[in-house]
Amino acid sequence: MVSLFPLTLTEGLVRRRGQVIMGPVSLTVEGRGLTVLMGPNGAGKSTLLKALHGIERLSAGRLRHGCPSDQSHAAQAFVFQTPVVLRRSVAANLAYPLKLHGVGRAERARLIEDWSARIRLSDRLDQPAARLSGGERQKLATARALIRSPQLLFLDEPTANLDGRSTREIEDLLRAARDGGTRIVMATHDFAQARRLADDAWFMMNGRIVETGPSPQFFDTPARSETRAFLRGDILE
Ligand SMILES: Nc1ncnc2c1ncn2[C@@H]1O[C@H](COP(=O)(O)OP(=O)(O)OP(=O)(O)O)[C@@H](O)[C@H]1O
Ligand SMILES: [Mg+2]
Structure with a gap:
C-alpha cells in the first residue's frame, strides 16, 4: 500500500x-508513534485534528499527503469524542469498514472475532450497538477504526x-496499534494519560501550536511559560 506520509499541513x-x-x-x-495534542478548551484541538484528517475546510493554507488524495482517506480513521455507532448490531458495526474496502467474508469473520474479543464484546455481537453503554460504544468505535489497521488514526x-477500566482497555488498544505501526494523533485533557501514552506532544492555545516536544521532556521541562502554566493547571487567558 502506498504511504500516506509525510502528511503536511502548511500555514x-x-x-x-x-x-x-x-x-x-x-x-x-x-514516521511512527503516538502524539498527544493538549490545550485549553476552545484552543482549536478538534478543529486541527479534523483539518489534518481532511474533513475541516481550510480558509487558507494547504494539506498534502505522500499519496494521491483519493487514496489518502482510506488509509486513515477518526474516532470522535461522542462515538458514532451505526444503528445495527455490534458485529455489523465492525464489519462495515471491512465491507466498504472489499475485505472478503472469511477474513471479515476472523477480524470481527478477534476485535470483539479484544474489546470484550464477543458475547454481544448480535445486539444493537445503540444499546451499548457509553464506554462500550467508545471501545466499539475505537475497534472499528483500528480493524483495518489504518496508517494514521x-x-x-x-x-x-x-x-x-474502560480507559485502560482503550489505552491498551492504542498502544498495540502504535506498536503495530499505526501513527496516532490524539487530543486529551487527561495529563496522566498523556504521560502514559505520548511519544511526543503538541501544545495548542488560541488556535496556534505553541510548543511541540518529545515525551517526557515536554512534560517535565517544557520550554514555554504557557506550556508550563497549562501543565501546572493554571487558568490561561
Ligand atoms: N463552526 C464553527 N463556527 C464558529 N466557531 C466555531 C465553529 N467550530 C468551532 N468554533 C470555535 O472554534 C474554537 C475552537 O474550537 P475547537 O472545538 O477546535 O476547540 P477544542 O480545543 O477542541 O476545545 P475543547 O477542549 O473544548 O474540545 C472554539 O472557540 C469554538 O467555539
Ligand atoms: Mg475539542
Missing part, C-alpha cells in the same frame, strides 16, 4: 464567521467519560 487556517478559530498552523506528521478525547 493551515480555519476561519468561521469572520473569526480565526485555528491557525496558521504548519505541521508534518510521519486520529482520536478526539477518546476516554473523556470513561471509567478507569
Whole structure:
C-alpha cells in the first residue's frame, strides 16, 4: 500500500464567521508513534485534528499527503469524542469498514472475532450497538477504526467519560496499534494519560501550536511559560 506520509499541513487556517478559530498552523506528521495534542478548551484541538484528517475546510493554507488524495482517506480513521455507532448490531458495526474496502467474508469473520474479543464484546455481537453503554460504544468505535489497521488514526478525547477500566482497555488498544505501526494523533485533557501514552506532544492555545516536544521532556521541562502554566493547571487567558 502506498504511504500516506509525510502528511503536511502548511500555514493551515480555519476561519468561521469572520473569526480565526485555528491557525496558521504548519505541521508534518510521519514516521511512527503516538502524539498527544493538549490545550485549553476552545484552543482549536478538534478543529486541527479534523483539518489534518481532511474533513475541516481550510480558509487558507494547504494539506498534502505522500499519496494521491483519493487514496489518502482510506488509509486513515477518526474516532470522535461522542462515538458514532451505526444503528445495527455490534458485529455489523465492525464489519462495515471491512465491507466498504472489499475485505472478503472469511477474513471479515476472523477480524470481527478477534476485535470483539479484544474489546470484550464477543458475547454481544448480535445486539444493537445503540444499546451499548457509553464506554462500550467508545471501545466499539475505537475497534472499528483500528480493524483495518489504518496508517494514521486520529482520536478526539477518546476516554473523556470513561471509567478507569474502560480507559485502560482503550489505552491498551492504542498502544498495540502504535506498536503495530499505526501513527496516532490524539487530543486529551487527561495529563496522566498523556504521560502514559505520548511519544511526543503538541501544545495548542488560541488556535496556534505553541510548543511541540518529545515525551517526557515536554512534560517535565517544557520550554514555554504557557506550556508550563497549562501543565501546572493554571487558568490561561
Ligand atoms: N463552526 C464553527 N463556527 C464558529 N466557531 C466555531 C465553529 N467550530 C468551532 N468554533 C470555535 O472554534 C474554537 C475552537 O474550537 P475547537 O472545538 O477546535 O476547540 P477544542 O480545543 O477542541 O476545545 P475543547 O477542549 O473544548 O474540545 C472554539 O472557540 C469554538 O467555539
Ligand atoms: Mg475539542
